[in-house]
Amino acid sequence: MAVTLRDxxxxxxxxFKTVSNVVNGYPxxxxxxxxxxxxxxxxxGYKPNPSAxxxxxxxxxxxxxAVPELNLSYFAELASFVIAAAEQSDLVTxxxxxxxxxxxxLALLQSPRMRMTDGLILDPLGMRxxxxxxLDVAFPLVLLGERSFDWxxxxxxxxxxxxxxxxTEYLIASGRRRIAVxxxxxxxxxxxxxxxxxxYREALAAHGIExxxxxxxxxxxxxxxxxxxxxxxxxxxxxxxxxxxGFNDTLALGAMRxxxxxxxxVPEDVxxxxxxxxxxxxxxxxxxxxxxxxxxxxxRTAVETLLERIGPGGxxxxxxxxxxxxxxxxxxxxxxx
Amino acid sequence: MAVTLRDxxxxxxxxFKTVSNVVNGYPxxxxxxxxxxxxxxxxxGYKPNPSAxxxxxxxxxxxxxAVPELNLSYFAELASFVIAAAEQSDLVTxxxxxxxxxxxxLALLQSPRMRMTDGLILDPLGMRxxxxxxLDVAFPLVLLGERSFDWxxxxxxxxxxxxxxxxTEYLIASGRRRIAVxxxxxxxxxxxxxxxxxxYREALAAHGIExxxxxxxxxxxxxxxxxxxxxxxxxxxxxxxxxxxGFNDTLALGAMRxxxxxxxxVPEDVxxxxxxxxxxxxxxxxxxxxxxxxxxxxxRTAVETLLERIGPGGxxxxxxxxxxxxxxxxxxxxxxx
DNA sequence: TCGCGATCCTACAACGATGCAGAATCACGG
DNA sequence: CCGTGATTCTGCATCGTTGTAGGATCGCGA
Numbered sequence: 001m002a003v004t005l006r007d008x009x010x011x012x013x014x015x016f017k018t019v020s021n022v023v024n025g026y027p028x029x030x031x032x033x034x035x036x037x038x039x040x041x042x043x044x045g046y047k048p049n050p051s052a053x054x055x056x057x058x059x060x061x062x063x064x065x066a067v068p069e070l071n072l073s074y075f076a077e078l079a080s081f082v083i084a085a086a087e088q089s090d091l092v093t094x095x096x097x098x099x100x101x102x103x104x105x106l107a108l109l110q111s112p113r114m115r116m117t118d119g120l121i122l123d124p125l126g127m128r129x130x131x132x133x134x135l136d137v138a139f140p141l142v143l144l145g146e147r148s149f150d151w152x153x154x155x156x157x158x159x160x161x162x163x164x165x166x167x168t169e170y171l172i173a174s175g176r177r178r179i180a181v182x183x184x185x186x187x188x189x190x191x192x193x194x195x196x197x198x199x200y201r202e203a204l205a206a207h208g209i210e211x212x213x214x215x216x217x218x219x220x221x222x223x224x225x226x227x228x229x230x231x232x233x234x235x236x237x238x239x240x241x242x243x244x245x246g247f248n249d250t251l252a253l254g255a256m257r258x259x260x261x262x263x264x265x266v267p268e269d270v271x272x273x274x275x276x277x278x279x280x281x282x283x284x285x286x287x288x289x290x291x292x293x294x295x296x297x298x299x300r301t302a303v304e305t306l307l308e309r310i311g312p313g314g315x316x317x318x319x320x321x322x323x324x325x326x327x328x329x330x331x332x333x334x335x336x337x
Numbered sequence: 338m339a340v341t342l343r344d345x346x347x348x349x350x351x352x353f354k355t356v357s358n359v360v361n362g363y364p365x366x367x368x369x370x371x372x373x374x375x376x377x378x379x380x381x382g383y384k385p386n387p388s389a390x391x392x393x394x395x396x397x398x399x400x401x402x403a404v405p406e407l408n409l410s411y412f413a414e415l416a417s418f419v420i421a422a423a424e425q426s427d428l429v430t431x432x433x434x435x436x437x438x439x440x441x442x443l444a445l446l447q448s449p450r451m452r453m454t455d456g457l458i459l460d461p462l463g464m465r466x467x468x469x470x471x472l473d474v475a476f477p478l479v480l481l482g483e484r485s486f487d488w489x490x491x492x493x494x495x496x497x498x499x500x501x502x503x504x505t506e507y508l509i510a511s512g513r514r515r516i517a518v519x520x521x522x523x524x525x526x527x528x529x530x531x532x533x534x535x536x537y538r539e540a541l542a543a544h545g546i547e548x549x550x551x552x553x554x555x556x557x558x559x560x561x562x563x564x565x566x567x568x569x570x571x572x573x574x575x576x577x578x579x580x581x582x583g584f585n586d587t588l589a590l591g592a593m594r595x596x597x598x599x600x601x602x603v604p605e606d607v608x609x610x611x612x613x614x615x616x617x618x619x620x621x622x623x624x625x626x627x628x629x630x631x632x633x634x635x636x637r638t639a640v641e642t643l644l645e646r647i648g649p650g651g652x653x654x655x656x657x658x659x660x661x662x663x664x665x666x667x668x669x670x671x672x673x674x
Numbered sequence: 675t676c677g678c679g680a681t682c683c684t685a686c687a688a689c690g691a692t693g694c695a696g697a698a699t700c701a702c703g704g
Numbered sequence: 705c706c707g708t709g710a711t712t713c714t715g716c717a718t719c720g721t722t723g724t725a726g727g728a729t730c731g732c733g734a
Contacts, residue, residue, distance in 0.1 A: 005721070017685080024722080050449065050450075050453045052719070055386070056723085060453075080406055080408045080413075115388075254620050283565065351714090352714045354716095366712070391691090392719050
């Protein structure tokens, strides 16, 4: 059926290993031979068989990226950067969606599908500290998102606590005192939600503002609809607030929409601050002030880190944690002052 | 290094072929033997080697999805559905980004990377009619998006002309007469842009409204920024309009943002209509009336169609074109009346 | 002329799985 | 007690490639 090294070799009148050598850029080949072979490759349209190649060499040329879902713009934009970075190194990217579900994340780590790739970049939204053992896998692994697993693996992440502390202080500096929050996870102990809440509380404490759980709203998933829902609940509770910090942009955007439906003016009555700096944050009405966590840097660095592990001697490297810088992007929904 | 069939066989005291039979669910195996083997598999943690498997069987268990970029929400949501549908059939999805660039699309069709998969779902944004020959590839291929290639391949797409005609008529029925358009491609002849423009013109003609190119704005890429840019240009031209039809939601949202910055009221002064029904269209201010092209159906159907081709006898099937139903979703930016 | 290292090419054995053909065992009717 | 067909298991060849080892050829100095 398909053209193989042998077919090319027959046409070129050399041994099939010589064709292999040409394809792989082995240096010691006479120009005449090389040309003969290349012509044969062109006329037959030979393309190497990646299965055979990786069976022999142990490398597949693919990496896997596992995120909760591409529906969430943050992960879509992240995936876009990861795929682009991988392509730079001639790797293809296989995308898995876990739904942020613990069981599916654990299953993925055990899955035979992982043997189709040279390594995995995983955002373990659902896993818990006691699942650390599951991270003891035979393939190179880079975790995204700040998590405190008791397991020495590579991490590429952002400074969640610092960033939300800075965000909250930004709101405080602009004169807000009653700062509501959307995105708490009730029983989660290691994820971004918990860390971001901590940064928020630290900032409050540093400025002598009391923590009031009546203006803290849960949202387990971070879709627009969840932000909208949380905001409706906050409004229903009746506790006053003059700012809202959405733990990501989609939550903030959903919340902002509900605020405006309810006749609340943004930012005059309530300032809104997001987290992620999605493309769309610049185009909402009003445009969204947000914390930019350095998505592109994270994506690029995750791929680099994984490649170092995959490469020769990679398994000997000590576990590394790499932190992105953040930045507050001022827009209309929360002016600096 | 890794555990193989042989290792399992040794531990279980059977031939390695028997282990293979167990793994593949061959029926004639004594329960006792099966159990022995399964226990050995479990203790050793055996996982089949997909490279070896696909070298032998010719099937890889992966499909490729090529879209312009995941940054564009439409494609992110589409990819999300495709990946989910593929997973239902135990296939992993390898995502490629072409940037909508003709050369990269053509290169992808020739790329050896394609041999890592059983087939490709491609949205050929940049290809031209004269590139039809490039579609003559050795692997199963399903095209997304309505294109008039002179090549008999499978298509899954939406009724672009009908949908934009209906959208335009919706605006006309609500009393608008000067309907601007954003998203024309100048020199493209086969893509959605051209088809959507045709639907628009058909609707105008049917209602005796003159086509005025002063209110038709180009946008080669369909990001929010492009919509914003196009709207600034429209405003600068000074030609009056009482509605805008963005050829996708992000264009419409970018344009809507600029309108409101300029003090134009939506929908009182100008109605805005989008196309795609993205998640975010429901949360903008005002929420976006839009044409829903049935993204999920398209994704599911594309995977199904590809699977039929991949399956036994698939290459004998006649080329098929499958059309999704569309629907106009009424929201605030363009009320029905 | 010979020896020797560089250069160019080839032969053979893997990598880990599956398909096929067939050997061994078993059940059961005549 | 044997023949026959189903059941259960094994052995071998094979998929297309790369790594290793080594054979041929060549240039060049001794």
